[in-house]
Amino acid sequence: NAGVMQNPRHLVRRRGQEARLRCSPMKGHSHVYWYRQLPEEGLKFMVYLQKENIIDESGMPKERFSAEFPKEGPSILRIQQVVRGDSAAYFCASSPAWVMNTEAFFGQGTRLTVV
Amino acid sequence: QQQVKQSPQSLIVQKGGISIINCAYENTAFDYFPWYQQFPGKGPALLIAIRPDVSEKKEGRFTISFNKSAKQFSLHIMDSQPGDSATYFCAASMKGAQKLVFGQGTRLTINP
Numbered sequence: 009n010a011g012v013m014q015n016p017r018h019l020v021r022r023r024g025q026e027a028r029l030r031c032s033p034m035k036g037h038s039h040v041y042w043y044r045q046l047p048e049e050g051l052k053f054m055v056y057l058q059k060e061n062i063i064d065e066s067g068m069p070k071e072r073f074s075a076e077f078p079k080e081g082p083s084i085l086r087i088q089q090v091v092r093g094d095s096a097a098y099f100c101a102s103s104p105a106w107v108m109n110t111e112a113f114f115g116q117g118t119r120l121t122v123v
Numbered sequence: 124q125q126q127v128k129q130s131p132q133s134l135i136v137q138k139g140g141i142s143i144i145n146c147a148y149e150n151t152a153f154d155y156f157p158w159y160q161q162f163p164g165k166g167p168a169l170l171i172a173i174r175p176d177v178s179e180k181k182e183g184r185f186t187i188s189f190n191k192s193a194k195q196f197s198l199h200i201m202d203s204q205p206g207d208s209a210t211y212f213c214a215a216s217m218k219g220a221q222k223l224v225f226g227q228g229t230r231l232t233i234n235p
Contacts (some may be wrong), residue, residue, distance in 0.1 A: 012166070014166075039221065041221065041222065041223075043223075043225075048228075049227060049228070050129070050165065050212055050225035050226055050227045050228050051212065051223070051225045052225070053222040053224070054221060056221050056222055063221070064220075064222060066222075067222070090194065099167070100168050101166075103221075111169070112169075112174075112223070113169070114159075114166035114167045114168065115166050116164070116165055116166045117165075117166050
């Protein structure tokens with residue numbers, strides 16, 4: 009059973025470009041969470057999704073950021089018109105539907121560098 | 124209210140010693156307190172977790188101590204080994220909520 013798979017592992021974008029980060033949850037997991045980790049800081053919650061639904065996006069910046077988890081395929085975190093401040097590690101986590109309180113498993117992250 | 128404050132930021136312990144990392148919270152609605160271990164270039168991995176109905180939980184060399192009245196919890200690593208060198212994060216979540224609130228992290232170094 010493969011773990012949470014994130015790709016790409018590293019992503020370099022120029023200012024103004026779009027970044028697309030992908031997350032495939034563990035087999036049997038239908039809940040996906042995205043977190044952002046700035047250098048030397050803890051992880052900050054961004055968004056919680058179930059298949060085809062955004063459940064909690066209270067941590068998402070109001071502009072340029074969006075997330076989806078379609079019926080088929082991976083979850084996508086999309087950042088439009090990236091700026092230097094978007095440089096961070098973005099982690100995806102997944103959990104089964106029946107687990108409360110986030111017994112969640114994290115992927116290895118995508119490290120985004122905006123140049 | 125949503126914050127979890129973690130200390131120290133960095134910690135150096137000799138091999139065989141006890142590593143202690145502390146966290147404090149304000150929101151009494153938190154009812155799940157996990158600790159995560161993160162190695163460089165990797166994602167966080169769940170180490171051990173506790174709920175407020177117990178004051179201590181032990182798994183191998185790792186122990187969580189929980190003080191509900193003080194709203195504090197701590198991670199103790201007994202017989203610390205160089206392989207324990209990593210960044211440790213405490214976290215908390217509320218009943219019915221699926222998101223974790225993380226502390227700022229502690230970079231632990233175990234000297235051989």
